[in-house]
Amino acid sequence: MKQLASPKELEAWRQEILAGVDPERPCLRVCDGTGCRALGSQELLGKLHEALNGDGGENGKVDVVATGCPGVWEQGPLVSVDPQQIAYMRVSPDDAEAIVNETLGTGEVIDKLLYKDPSNGEQIVKEPDLPFSSLQTRRVTALSGQIDPCRIEAYLAHGGYAALARALYDMDPEGIIDEVTRSGLRGRGGAGFPTGVKWKFCRQSQSDEKYIICNADEGDPGAFMDRSLLEANPHSIVEGMIIGARAMGATAGFIYARSEYPLAVEHLNLALAQAREHGLLGENILGSGFNLDIDIRLGAGAFVCGEETALMASIEGRPGEPRPRPPFPAQSGLWGKPTNINNVKSWSSIPLIIANGPEWFAEVGTEKSKGTAIFSMVGKINNTGLVEVPMGITLRELIFDVGGGVPGDKEFKAVQIGGPSGGCIPADHLDAEIDYDSLSKLGAIMGSGGLVVTDEDTCMVDLARYFMNFVQEESCGQCLPCRWGTRVLLDILTRICDGEGEPEDIGRLEELAPMVKVSSLCGLGQTAPNPVLSTLRYFRDEYEAHVIEKRCPAGICRGLITYEIDEEVCTGCMVCARNCPVDAISGEKQEVHHIDTDVCTRCGMCMQVCKFDGIRVY
Amino acid sequence: MIALTIDGKEIEVETGRTLLEAARENGIHIPTLCYHEALKPYGGCRMCVVELETPRGPRVVASCTYPVEDGAVVHTETDQIGQLRKVAAQLLMARAGHTPFIQELAASVGVDSTPYTLPTDSCVLCSRCVRACQEIVGIGAISMANRGSDRVVAPPFSISSADCIECATCVQVCPTDAITLKLITDRNRTVHVWPSEFARGACRLCEYHADEWMDVGAQEQTVHG
Ligand SMILES: Cc1cc2nc3c(=O)[nH]c(=O)nc-3n(C[C@H](O)[C@H](O)[C@H](O)COP(=O)(O)O)c2cc1C
Ligand code: SF4
Ligand code: FES
Numbered sequence: 001m002k003q004l005a006s007p008k009e010l011e012a013w014r015q016e017i018l019a020g021v022d023p024e025r026p027c028l029r030v031c032d033g034t035g036c037r038a039l040g041s042q043e044l045l046g047k048l049h050e051a052l053n054g055d056g057g058e059n060g061k062v063d064v065v066a067t068g069c070p071g072v073w074e075q076g077p078l079v080s081v082d083p084q085q086i087a088y089m090r091v092s093p094d095d096a097e098a099i100v101n102e103t104l105g106t107g108e109v110i111d112k113l114l115y116k117d118p119s120n121g122e123q124i125v126k127e128p129d130l131p132f133s134s135l136q137t138r139r140v141t142a143l144s145g146q147i148d149p150c151r152i153e154a155y156l157a158h159g160g161y162a163a164l165a166r167a168l169y170d171m172d173p174e175g176i177i178d179e180v181t182r183s184g185l186r187g188r189g190g191a192g193f194p195t196g197v198k199w200k201f202c203r204q205s206q207s208d209e210k211y212i213i214c215n216a217d218e219g220d221p222g223a224f225m226d227r228s229l230l231e232a233n234p235h236s237i238v239e240g241m242i243i244g245a246r247a248m249g250a251t252a253g254f255i256y257a258r259s260e261y262p263l264a265v266e267h268l269n270l271a272l273a274q275a276r277e278h279g280l281l282g283e284n285i286l287g288s289g290f291n292l293d294i295d296i297r298l299g300a301g302a303f304v305c306g307e308e309t310a311l312m313a314s315i316e317g318r319p320g321e322p323r324p325r326p327p328f329p330a331q332s333g334l335w336g337k338p339t340n341i342n343n344v345k346s347w348s349s350i351p352l353i354i355a356n357g358p359e360w361f362a363e364v365g366t367e368k369s370k371g372t373a374i375f376s377m378v379g380k381i382n383n384t385g386l387v388e389v390p391m392g393i394t395l396r397e398l399i400f401d402v403g404g405g406v407p408g409d410k411e412f413k414a415v416q417i418g419g420p421s422g423g424c425i426p427a428d429h430l431d432a433e434i435d436y437d438s439l440s441k442l443g444a445i446m447g448s449g450g451l452v453v454t455d456e457d458t459c460m461v462d463l464a465r466y467f468m469n470f471v472q473e474e475s476c477g478q479c480l481p482c483r484w485g486t487r488v489l490l491d492i493l494t495r496i497c498d499g500e501g502e503p504e505d506i507g508r509l510e511e512l513a514p515m516v517k518v519s520s521l522c523g524l525g526q527t528a529p530n531p532v533l534s535t536l537r538y539f540r541d542e543y544e545a546h547v548i549e550k551r552c553p554a555g556i557c558r559g560l561i562t563y564e565i566d567e568e569v570c571t572g573c574m575v576c577a578r579n580c581p582v583d584a585i586s587g588e589k590q591e592v593h594h595i596d597t598d599v600c601t602r603c604g605m606c607m608q609v610c611k612f613d614g615i616r617v618y
Numbered sequence: 619m620i621a622l623t624i625d626g627k628e629i630e631v632e633t634g635r636t637l638l639e640a641a642r643e644n645g646i647h648i649p650t651l652c653y654h655e656a657l658k659p660y661g662g663c664r665m666c667v668v669e670l671e672t673p674r675g676p677r678v679v680a681s682c683t684y685p686v687e688d689g690a691v692v693h694t695e696t697d698q699i700g701q702l703r704k705v706a707a708q709l710l711m712a713r714a715g716h717t718p719f720i721q722e723l724a725a726s727v728g729v730d731s732t733p734y735t736l737p738t739d740s741c742v743l744c745s746r747c748v749r750a751c752q753e754i755v756g757i758g759a760i761s762m763a764n765r766g767s768d769r770v771v772a773p774p775f776s777i778s779s780a781d782c783i784e785c786a787t788c789v790q791v792c793p794t795d796a797i798t799l800k801l802i803t804d805r806n807r808t809v810h811v812w813p814s815e816f817a818r819g820a821c822r823l824c825e826y827h828a829d830e831w832m833d834v835g836a837q838e839q840t841v842h843g
Contacts, residue, residue: 302765319762324661324683477762477769479662483743484709487767488734508733515705518678518698519664 004279005287007165014162017153026062026104027082031145033069033231034263035224036076040093041066044077047096062104065154068232068267070145071386072132073224075115078145080127087127088113118382118404132383135402137364137372140348141388144232149267152274155235161280163354167243168288171354176247177203180350183358184370189215189306189343190421190447191523192369192436198340201330202248205338212241212250213334213341215311216257216264219303220419221470223450225374226344228386230257230264233348234271238294240350242281245292248340253294256311258301268296303420303474307522308341310476321476322522343448345374365391369435377403379452380410396430399453410455414538418447420467420474421527423534424460443534445527459556460539461546464531465493471528482525485516489532499559501547509536509543555617558602562618565606567592569614576606576615622690637681637692638666648681648694649703649726651710652744654791657753659683660745663710665723667702669693678702703727712736717794736767740796743769747788747797755787 004010028048032041048064049056056064072078075089081103088099091113102108114123115130124130138144147154155161167176181196202210214237218226230237241253257265272294275281283291297315299305305320312334314320333339349371353361362370369391375398378384382404389398395415399405406412414424417434423444425432432438436446454463472486489512492505513529513536520526536543545551552560565576565585572590577583584600587593595606607615619630624641631640636659641648651663661683669676670684671691678698693699707724711732714720717740724730745762748771752758759781763772773779789797 324659324680326685472766475766477743477764477766478745480664480706480709480743483767483769484713484736485705488709488712488736491735504733512705512734515702519667519702519706521661521664521680 002278007169007286010156010161010165010286014156014159017157021157024083028056028062028064028099028104029067029078029080029082029145030064031069031076031078032066033073033076033228034261035069035073036078037263039076041077043093044079044091044096047093048079048100051097051100065148066150067145067147068149069228069386070133070232071141071228071388072130072383073386074384079113080145085127086125087115087130089115118407131404132385132387132402135397136388137390138388139352139364139372140236140345140374141229141232141386143236144228147233149232149234150270152235152271152278155233159355160235160351161239163351164239164242164280165286167246167354168286168290173203173247173249176243176354179353179358180247181358183349183353183361184365184368185346185349185353185361186369186436187343188345188349188374188448190418190445192446195342195346198330198342199244199248201328202250202338202340205331207338209252209335209337210248210250211334211337211339212245212248212253213308213311213315213339214241214253214255214344214347215306215308215341216255216261216344217299217306217311218258218261218344218448219301219306219474220421220448220450222378222452223376223419223448225376225386225449227261227264229344229348229374230261231267234264234267235275236348236351237268237344238271238275238281240347241294242285242292243350243354244340244342244347246290250292250340253292254315254334255294255296256299256305256315257296259298260301265296265298272296302476303470304476304522304524307524309522311341312339319476321478322524324521366433366435366438368437373434373446373449375449375451377451377453379416380406380412380455380458381453382407391435392433394431394433395425398434398451399430403453406453406455410457413454413456413458414460416444416452416454416463416467416531417450418445418527418530419450420470421445421523421530422447422450423530424454424463424538425534426538428538443530443537445530457554457556459497459552459554460535460542461493461552462497462554462556464535465490465497467531468493468528471524475524475528479519479521479525481516481519482521482528485512485520486525486528488512489516489529493532496543496546497552497557497559499546499550499557503544503547505547506536506540506543561602562597563595563600563602563604563606564616564618565593565595566614566616569612571612571614573611575609575611579605579609581605620686620688622686622688622692624692625694631686633686635686637668637670637679637684637686637690640686641668641681641692641694646694649723650682651723651742651793652746653682654746654750657746657749657791660749663706663742663744665703665706665727667699669696669699700727704729708732708734709736710742713738714740714742714794714796716740717796719793719795740794741771742794742796743771744793745771746791746793747771750787750791755783755785757781757783757785759783760788 030045055061077091079088079091116123177199185195186192216226282293302320304310305314307322310320310322329339365371372388373391374388376386387402414426416424425442425444439446468490472490475482475486477483495501513532517529545553555561570592577585582601584596585593620633621630629644648666650666652660659682661680666681667678668681670679707727707729710720711724712734713736748760751760759779760771760773763770786799789799
């Protein structure tokens with residue numbers, strides 16, 4: 001085992017690793033992230049090895065590498081064939097033999113496994129030509145899907161830990177903080193606080209002990225950016241943390257990860273163990289005399305534990321409840337000691353800044369938001385998945401170019417950015433450039449990068465109710481505005497969706513929501529009303545339709561809609577009557593059918609099964 | 619010493635005090651609910667909000683937890699503050715409008731009714747009892763259980779706890795009389811709301827033992843005030 005005692009030894013080992021890399025050697029990269037595992041990537045890996053019949057692996061002719069997720073989870077499992085960089089999607093274990101015999105053997109491309117552009121049906125062969133890849137700026141996620149996250153050698157082959165060597169030997173702590181400040185990096189955990197400034201505060205706090213924490217609690221519904229990065233490139237986070245510890249003079253580090261992320265935790269544990277084994281973590285790192293160890297702490301999946309003071313309480317073994325600030329963590333954090341906490345993406349940006357320089361980092365982005373942003377795009381969008389794009393990209397480019405637009409011939413309605421703490425932005429603002437400040441002006445937040453696209457079939461009141469339900473369940477209950485304010489807001493929204501709202505309810509929402517926002521103790525309550533406030537701001541007419549006209553314009557809210565059979569269209573095929581779970585549909589064979597509105601539960605089953613598109617919603 | 623301005627009044631206080639303490643010591647009234655002199659600041663009820671001037675405009679903070687800062691300029695009675703206290707009081711009225719304490723508190727900020735509905739209960743979750751049991755008595759027989767609007771004060775697992783020494787400190791600090799003390803036999807008492815019919819231990823601080831204090835005439839009494 002190599003114990004690296006100097007940057008020179010690190011470089012020598014890197015050269016040794018690179019010398020063993022043959023760029024022409026065939027390699028199958030198989031995405032084995034959590035998403036692809038759920039779709040059968042483990043079985044696929046087994047079948048590939050079987051088909052290779054002993055030729056797979058280091059001693060065979062073909063490398064088979066299980067990677068983290070490059071982002072296109074909906075298309076998984078993914079297999080990329082190197083050196084040609086052929087990209088196969090939705091690969092089933094049954095395709096293993098064809099890939100080995102045809103693509104590896106005769107060089108034939110398997111058409112049915114290629115990505116087909118939904119707009120023009122064109123097939124795309126090479127990974128870099130995929131539309132969602134070519135429009136991205138991959139920096140933090142550059143190695144996701146490219147390397148084996150379980151081998152430190154793979155990270156080293158791509159320049160890993162060179163930034164750490166530079167930070168330990170060629171820079172003083174102030175110099176590191178200066179570069180981070182000049183890069184313009186702002187915290188990727190949501191609030192966007194300048195990282196360099198935060199580090200400086202922590203550096204200035206005098207104490208015998210200081211801690212750094214990586215916030216890997218990622219609790220927003222539908223957000224998987226951090227998980228994917230932890231799974232795909234754990235060493236980048238570890239390296240960033242050691243550099244940060246050196247800059248701030250920290251004596252110990254913690255990674256707070258949710259226990260629902262077992263694969264991420266497994267890869268992190270491996271990375272930490274490898275770094276320790278090779279003298280990159282622990283005592284006397286790279287022979288520099290600097291000491292640091294990093295431990296993992298598991299959270300139990302409470303959204304509020306992502307809030308920094310609640311997170312620290314949880315690490316200390318107390319209930320995960322936030323506390324008032326000041327004192328800020330940089331003055332008094334974990335166990336009362338100065339502490340710096342950053343998000344996963346913030347930490348993994350650090351080695352890039354130190355290795356490439358702050359100017360390189362700041363080349364991309366807007367005046368006040370530098371670098372790239374990682375979004376997880378879900379909802380009514382063609383290319384669901386994770387994307388990394390420059391700050392300042394417009395919503396239109398992000399949703400329609402990178403994301404491929406809205407499926408079918410439906411019309412885009414709004415996009416909810418920033419998860420339950422965020423807000424929705426309507427079509428009028430599609431040309432807004434995305435950065436921390438522009439989004440907050442529009443009533444949303446960057447948040448951790450969750451992005452839900454909605455189309456004409458989405459009811460905005462129902463959407464607000466969905467997010468309010470989430471925050472109300474996740475409120476810790478400590479402070480009055482959040483504990484009862486979100487409860488009352490949810491009750492009102494539910495009432496409106498059930499068709500029992502009164503015109504006065506809109507005024508009640510408008511009076512209560514700002515109070516919850518301003519008076520709550522922590523960021524959860526302070527942002528919880530955003531979905532209500534932003535939908536009220538842009539879609540007030542939908543609220544009014546619900547409470548005054550007793551109508552749900554999108555045809556979603558069950559209390560406000562009626563299903564009817566179109567007499568012109570109905571052929572009397574009886575399919576709807578057979579499928580209705582409550583027997584609300586009657587009619588003779590080959591005669592027009594009718595729905596009994598009193599019995600109908602508005603489940604929509606008839607609409608789904610009707611082959612003639614004969615069900616109408618009013 | 620720290621110099622600051624509250625409602626136009628220039629004030630000097632010791633370092634480490636809170637805005638609420640500084641105001642009270644200088645005769646400026648700020649309404650509170652979860653605050654109690656004998657307990658550590660909690661910041662739960664948000665009745666005590668005040669406005670702090672900052673370069674980026676006024677910022678709302680809870681005065682009971684916010685430390686005094688040199689040069690701070692604080693306003694306790696702005697329109698915004700009035701509105702925030704009003705809505706907080708309306709939520710309290712929805713929860714416990716039947717209790718005289720909440721009626722009085724609400725009336726003090728101009729509220730006598732509520733447009734909102736909540737499940738009613740005398741307990742307003744100010745956590746005074748929980749903190750008193752922990753901080754003053756040092757027992758920690760009760761704590762907050764559940765999250766959000768399901769939050770309740772309870773002994774562990776909501777079953778009768780042998781840790782309770784029935785010192786009635788919680789009864790003392792409860793503002794809404796949600797907790798009462800009841801004599802169940804001529805020697806045994808129970809602290810109501812959560813079960814506690816147990817042979818009691820002694821107080822670690824004052825060697826008080828509930829059994830020695832039992833010749834109380836009333837069948838049910840409330841220790842309060
Ligand atoms: C309710 C709530 C949940 C949060 N969840 C997370 C989270 O899951 N991950 C995260 O990095 N930050 C989360 N934050 C933000 C953290 O409190 C903190 O600001 C962040 O970790 C700082 O790191 P950064 O400066 O790198 O963004 C949350 C904040 C709130 C109020
Ligand atoms: S705002 Fe909500 S989550 Fe935050 S302390 Fe208050 S009750 Fe707890
Ligand atoms: S008295 Fe300050 S929050 Fe309750």
